[in-house]
Amino acid sequence: MSPRELHLNINILHSGFSPAAWRMEGSDPRASFDVNHYINVARIAERGTFDAVFLADQAAISDRVDFRPLTSLEPTIVLALVAGHTERIGLIATASTTYNEPYNLARRFATLDHASGGRAGWNIVTSADLSQSRNFGLEKPVAHSSRYERAGEFTEIVKALWDSWEEDAFVGDAATGRFVDPAKVHAIAHRGKHFSVHGPHNIPRPPQGHPVLVQAGGSDDGRELAAEHAEAVFSASQSFEEALEYAADLRRRAGSFGRPPDSLLVLAGLATIIASTEAEARRRQEELRELIPLEYSLSRLAGVLQLDPKGLDLDAPLPDDIPLPADGGHTFFRATLALARRERLTVRGLIRALNGGTGHRTIVGTPRDVADDIERWFSARAADGFNLMPDVLPHGLEVFVDEVVPILRQRGLFRRQYTGRTLREHLGLARPANPYAAAAE
Amino acid sequence: MSPRELHLNINILHSGFSPAAWRMEGSDPRASFDVNHYINVARIAERGTFDAVFLADQAAISDRVDFRPLTSLEPTIVLALVAGHTERIGLIATASTTYNEPYNLARRFATLDHASGGRAGWNIVTSADLSQSRNFGLEKPVAHSSRYERAGEFTEIVKALWDSWEEDAFVGDAATGRFVDPAKVHAIAHRGKHFSVHGPHNIPRPPQGHPVLVQAGGSDDGRELAAEHAEAVFSASQSFEEALEYAADLRRRAGSFGRPPDSLLVLAGLATIIASTEAEARRRQEELRELIPLEYSLSRLAGVLQLDPKGLDLDAPLPDDIPLPADGGHTFFRATLALARRERLTVRGLIRALNGGTGHRTIVGTPRDVADDIERWFSARAADGFNLMPDVLPHGLEVFVDEVVPILRQRGLFRRQYTGRTLREHLGLARPANPYAAAAE
Known part of the structure; x- marks a missing residue:
């Protein structure tokens, strides 16, 4: 191997x-x-x-x-x-x-x-x-x-x-006029619950x-x-x-x-x-953070967690009782929640940690x-x-x-x-x- | 003008x-x-x-x-x-x-x-x-x-x-952070018979x-x-x-x-x-015609007219009683039929006149x-x-x-x-x- x-x-x-x-x-x-x-x-x-x-x-x-x-x-x-x-x-x-x-x-x-x-x-x-x-x-x-x-x-x-189509279904033989071999092209005849x-x-x-x-x-x-x-x-x-x-x-x-x-x-x-030094990379991160409107970050976070942004206190941790969506929540719901709990972040801290993203x-x-x-x-x-x-x-x-x-x-x-x-x-x-x-x- | x-x-x-x-x-x-x-x-x-x-x-x-x-x-x-x-x-x-x-x-x-x-x-x-x-x-x-x-x-x-989107809905102003003006992007809220x-x-x-x-x-x-x-x-x-x-x-x-x-x-x-002379163009036409299998032409003609190819006599005109499809027949159905009737063609002659095509x-x-x-x-x-x-x-x-x-x-x-x-x-x-x-x- x-x-x-x-x-x-x-x-x-x-x-x-x-x-x-x-x-x-x-x-x-x-x-x-x-x-x-x-x-x-x-x-x-x-x-x-x-x-x-x-x-x-x-x-x-x-x-x-x-x-x-x-x-x-x-x-x-x-x-x-x-x-x-x-x-x-x-x-x-x-x-x-x-x-x-x-x-x-x-x-x-x-x-x-x-x-x-x-x-x-x-x-x-x-x-x-x-x-x-x-x-x-x-x-x-x-x-x-x-x-x-x-x-x-x-x-x-x-x-x-x-x-x-089988691999050799295409013939393309100009001499005989055979373009495709129809015996090598197959109906799939799918009939299922959602599609036919x-x-x-x-x-x-x-x-x-x-x-x-x-x-x-x-x-x-x-x-x-x-x-x-x-x-x-x-x-x-x-x-x-x-x-x-x-x-x-x-x-x-x-x-x-x-x-x-x-x-x-x-x-x-x-x-x-x-960036070429860690300090410079941190400065770049801050520069990018500064350019993200808080209104945007808050509404995006609320969207991922399926909450009303007005119910979020920037300087408190996320509420304890965030309901798990019926479908288990998608990847970013779970990732975001896990990050907040693990690092014990306030909403503002969570927004910072996410860099305006959704949990990557x-x-x-x-x-x-x-x-x-x-x-x-x-x-x-x-x-x-x-x-x-x-x-x-x-x-x-x-x-x-x-x-x-x-x-x-x-x-x-x-x-x-x-x-x-x-x-x-x-x-x-x-x-x-x-x-x-x-x-x- | x-x-x-x-x-x-x-x-x-x-x-x-x-x-x-x-x-x-x-x-x-x-x-x-x-x-x-x-x-x-x-x-x-x-x-x-x-x-x-x-x-x-x-x-x-x-x-x-x-x-x-x-x-x-x-x-x-x-x-x-x-x-x-x-x-x-x-x-x-x-x-x-x-x-x-x-x-x-x-x-x-x-x-x-x-x-x-x-x-x-x-x-x-x-x-x-x-x-x-x-x-x-x-x-x-x-x-x-x-x-x-x-x-x-x-x-x-x-x-x-x-x-x-209105023409100027996109703003893209890096200084203010305004990417799009949401007031210029409109829901269409279409509810019709076939689509919402x-x-x-x-x-x-x-x-x-x-x-x-x-x-x-x-x-x-x-x-x-x-x-x-x-x-x-x-x-x-x-x-x-x-x-x-x-x-x-x-x-x-x-x-x-x-x-x-x-x-x-x-x-x-x-x-x-x-081609550069009419005679040469006619020769080219014949050359192309010779390369089209009759089986193909007959099946295609029958397909356009919605007939069984076996019922067609190559040396006779099209049957008189070709049924007009319920929907009036599509463009090529009507064009093909009109050509055959106008020029009084046999099936073979019609196939020749169509050059293997469908009525253009x-x-x-x-x-x-x-x-x-x-x-x-x-x-x-x-x-x-x-x-x-x-x-x-x-x-x-x-x-x-x-x-x-x-x-x-x-x-x-x-x-x-x-x-x-x-x-x-x-x-x-x-x-x-x-x-x-x-x-x-």
Whole structure:
């Protein structure tokens, strides 16, 4: 078995992880709506031999758009542009199983995979919030368990569509006039609780077999979905111990689906504020904090915890009796609450600790500090890699690529150049066999 | 009023209009799945100062895929790649109102419009056939009238979402921290028969206000939809007289919606087989015909006419009693039947006349023949332009750009260079005012 390899994604969270990123000197306030910003960031990440760029998604406007950029350009289209301006880096787009149709989504990701020579990945999400449900005809969000049940069935269908063309179904023999061998293109004839999809797909099997399946399983249902289908999982662990436990739990669950442990990578969310000395990094952190309106931070925190912001006292700890949502609360609900309790923070202190974010772990320090932390987590298998969220983009990524990546390479942790062509190859993931080929053996 | 301008789109019908295009020498059989083919064709069209590239779409596999390429890569993603490799040419993608959600579709076209600097167009279609309905949970297609009713409501919602941001809603003032002025971003609160969509959109108003709305209204319902919403209409008229009548009818209908006649362009479908002499063009036509398996042509003809191919006698005329489908039959049903009756063709003769196609008019001749025909139609207002379908791509387009376009330019019919930046500017269409701006005046 080849040695484990560290994996790095760049999460292009519009202008950067900090809600104030767009206000920093050198930032273009329009960046989040400008496809050239995404292309530029992706090219820097490719220079740093990152595995992939990652785009989140939300089919609704944020209610805090008055203060900060939103994630809103449609990710598969943005990544198609990025594909045209890059050569190797993977392209992971988020798309919801709650408000899409599997046939349409299978086509979009197969198209992106063909168009990029096998660099596509799909981050499978369900959509929980009211603001999205109201854009799709519902007065309240779909219940948690039903959302995940639908997501599981949706994912099965998408995989079956990708597999509905055997590898050699395309013939393209000009002499005989045979374009496709219809005996090697199969209806999927799916009839399930949430969907009926006849198929077959109308695109040859994607270069990667399946675009890489990514998920961010936090809740119990989410972990089960990840364990069954995901090849990479984004985690939001705040502490090393939590991360170890999470990774072990996921591997155990994957095993119960008969999957080998190395078929599932854990990529931990990691926000960074980097400068050449720790003091300078702290100053930068303060500068960013100062630029985040308190009104924004308070409303965001209240939103994550599903509380009324007016009920929060800035100089007291969080109330003891915060009700756990019926669905167990999503990843950031639990992470935020855990952070507040563990560090015994006041609301103001919690807001400071979150840096305006929602619960992702943040390292503030020198390039060496960041590299040390990454090495520690990676070596102990608390993570197989990281979904990087620099404070400000592209600045924070440039610093990472120019100053952290060389250290990681020097320590033999990270690739010096790409050896593969596809995202699957970068991640060391096997190309899924076509079930029809297996059946014929 | 400025003089009328001729408009030209290239319909990138995979390897070309002829079903045998992929078999011709110099063709790459894989072209239809290769995004570089689309980019290459678009760049040639841009060299010829075409208004736009156009992509059809179908969310199902063709049942004749054994003989010819299918239209299957998802068009908005392909056109995003094309956008990244072109500067001026418009990008029109087909997307169905039958099996999409308006919020998702509004985002995709707004994203493409932002990413391309205002070059996007949406070809609004409804999906009628069983093969698509079965990929979306239905055992039979949605009824014609309900499909069009849904399409009308769908289009209203998409426009309202694009308009939900006022032009100056984006502030981006780093000094004050004001990113967006929430008072200028409006919920649409749509509650209709087919959809409830709350909004607002999560993307600033597209550069063109609205991406250009295109339609191919053939049936009565289709013409009404086109007359109400479309800014360019693709027609499939076989004869000059039919085209004149169609254009006049559409303008009359547009008037009844209170629209000025020049707010709606008619672009006629035009298949071409061009060579330096007429005899050579005829030889090329024969060569292509020979490469189309009769089995394919017969099954396609039977499909269009909704008949059993076994019931057709190659050497007799079409049966007299072909039943008119309940929905009136779509454009090609009527065009094909009209051609057979008018020219008193046998089934074999009809197949020959269709060149393996489904009823689009085909010119076989020299560059001058093609230019003459275009001038005649354009000058008489039988069409404002053409949706060009060369026999083989890119070859047929290269010939058109190098040999027909110069004649059209010499006659003062066609632009020598782009004067605008957006598709709307190429087409001479006004940018829609934002209704909130109008209300505030």
